[in-house]
Amino acid sequence: MNPKYIKTTLSRSYQRLIMFLMVLAIVIAGKLISTLYIFDHELELTNSNQNPIMYVKNYFDLDIIGREDAYSWTKPCSFRPNSPQPVVLFALGRSGSSITWDTMSTLTGQRNIANEITGGNPWSSIEFFDQLQNDTVYQQFSNWTIQRLCHVQRKGMRKDMDGIAGFQWKPFASTWNHPYAIKGLEAIAAANDPIVKVVYLRRNPLDVKASNL
Numbered sequence: 001m002n003p004k005y006i007k008t009t010l011s012r013s014y015q016r017l018i019m020f021l022m023v024l025a026i027v028i029a030g031k032l033i034s035t036l037y038i039f040d041h042e043l044e045l046t047n048s049n050q051n052p053i054m055y056v057k058n059y060f061d062l063d064i065i066g067r068e069d070a071y072s073w074t075k076p077c078s079f080r081p082n083s084p085q086p087v088v089l090f091a092l093g094r095s096g097s098s099i100t101w102d103t104m105s106t107l108t109g110q111r112n113i114a115n116e117i118t119g120g121n122p123w124s125s126i127e128f129f130d131q132l133q134n135d136t137v138y139q140q141f142s143n144w145t146i147q148r149l150c151h152v153q154r155k156g157m158r159k160d161m162d163g164i165a166g167f168q169w170k171p172f173a174s175t176w177n178h179p180y181a182i183k184g185l186e187a188i189a190a191a192n193d194p195i196v197k198v199v200y201l202r203r204n205p206l207d208v209k210a211s212n213l
Contacts, residue, residue, distance in 0.1 A: 074137055077150035079194055086149040086194060087166035089114055091201035093121075097168055100201055108163025117148060117167045122174040132180040143187035144180065149196060164197075 091097035101114045119125030132138045141147055153165040175181055188196045
């Protein structure tokens with residue numbers, strides 16, 4: 001084989017590799033800049049500028065209300081009149097719920113997060129609903145779904161840019177018939193100011209099984 005041809009081929013391969021690495025670096029830099037901007041903006045909105053490390057730690061907390069005590073959602077709350085639209089996403093694990101919410105929130109406004117407040121597995125779901133039933137404060141709120149949605153809508157980090165606001169509810173068989181699950185569903189059905197939108201996401205069982213391999 002002609003050595004000149006080999007040299008030219010290797011040169012082109014290196015060029016392609018360098019171009020790929022440059023594009024990858026630009027994408028990563030863009031993501032980093034975007035993330036830093038969001039955190040800076042939200043630090044300002046939440047007056048957390050003096051303690052950004054604690055804010056970042058709390059940002060990933062599973063509490064849907066975010067940055068507040070566990071009883072914050074029980075405080076009086078009224079929905080904002082225009083937006084974001086309150087939504088509950090029902091979806092089991094490995095069903096594509098996160099990407100579905102990302103898509104819905106992006107298409108309707110600003111991308112945001114819907115946390116799994118009712119538990120990410122059957123055991124944590126049982127714990128969640130039993131706590132609603134047994135806690136002397138929580139048990140007063142048979143309309144816990146509406147209370148939660150209201151606080152998420154009003155206290156969302158970018159509520160003026162969000163098109164939807166809400167949470168995920170994993171409908172496990174172990175808790176689907178729980179008294180407070182039924183009360184939560186009844187509260188959603190009765191809500192009319194605003195009407196709460198419900199999205200029920202399903203995935204082919206074979207796809208779910210394959211995604212766990």
